[in-house]
Amino acid sequence: MDVRRDIVQMTSAANSGHPGGSLSSVEILTALYGCVMRHDPSDPRWPDRDRFILSKGHACPVLYATLARFGYLPVEELKTFRQLGSRLQGHAHIMTPGVEMSAGSLGQGLSFGIGMALAGRLDRKDYRTYVLLGDGECDEGQVWEAAMSAAHYKVDTVTAIVDRNGIQNDRFVSQVMEIEPLADKWRAFGWHVLDVDGHDHAQVLKALAEAKATVGKPTVIIARTVKGKGVSFMENNPDFHGRAANKDELVIALRELEG
Template structure:
């Protein structure tokens, strides 16, 4: 699979989902797309066939508002039929605006920030206790880092030396009220996590090759959990959405949809060449 082209393919699906549903968190979806693309298509051992087993990798989307990106990836992986995406956020649908484990492929419900890291720590501890060789992945947002519970998990992950755990911060520098540095300073994440006993890798989180390399490096680390600080662009992929806090959860107009779709298609084609 051409991962780079696929990221733009997935963004088209996300744009479709949100435009149709008239709701969603497009900015964070687009910043996290490359991370989910690489995890599901290159790094993690999670398939519709093995999903019912404990003996496979595990994933928690702690920044649950980026669920549309997860829907796009899971659908492409065959966890549910494409027509299910037509029901996202519609009356009575299980495909709601945050992860819900009634949906095939989703393990844990999220939506309230600051839960996923500690949930993932429980999964990693279970793996250690049972001497299973699965790995656990969790993706957080950077605004989410203001939640105190994140740092309870940071402590426990370092304390228990969970080298089967790899966390990712989608470091797009924007949250609903503005930049993270304006709302609550989140600089120096590398130092913060290193102090808590984590192996830290800082990468361009919209570069699929760099991400893949970082996840491979994490697999080799012993005696420490890994934190990948994925430096991303909110709204990445569509020129007028990039780096705009206003696109946190704005729904595109018909014109914006067409323009965004055209840009993403062109980028997908270019990546395929």
């Protein structure tokens, strides 16, 4: 898959970045940009576009690669990731065409998406707003402030997706800070909750359709994923949250992704 190869290559070229949580959310982004969202790569600021907000801003390689593969950026530009003078910053920033929000400090994207969605409601626009959060990110109190406010204001045009890959920066999420029962938490905050295999396109698409059809309350999709998905030595390995493949590892990773 092109996006996976892009992620591994661009982080390796930068010798830094966050491949693990990028690889875990590939199907979520390709489903959104490929099948669900109304968007126009030739006009990234189109007022009627659906919005995708990457709240887990460190996973920007998956966003940059997706934007490149859908025509927002030259694929060649991915090589400049994290380099001096590049539009592809180490954490997502609005200077990149197609990036909706500057992120990097966790917990802020859902609030941002709710603001965008409420602005759309005032403007009588029917665009939808999708926010991708990490599971470790759910440690942040602001996520729950935002969750409460979205239910209170019945913002049913917002869909949150939690990339439930089970690993955060230091270790496994269950070791650092247990967030289960996660679905119950969102339900208690007034959300419609769906649980899917985040690598199964059909399941992701079905959930996104159900989110769109859900009226009067926001929907969260808990996408069960594998951190580092697609590269054997990165899969389920906390080491690759924030470390890129070295030259030898890159060769192996690309060979595996060819298959």
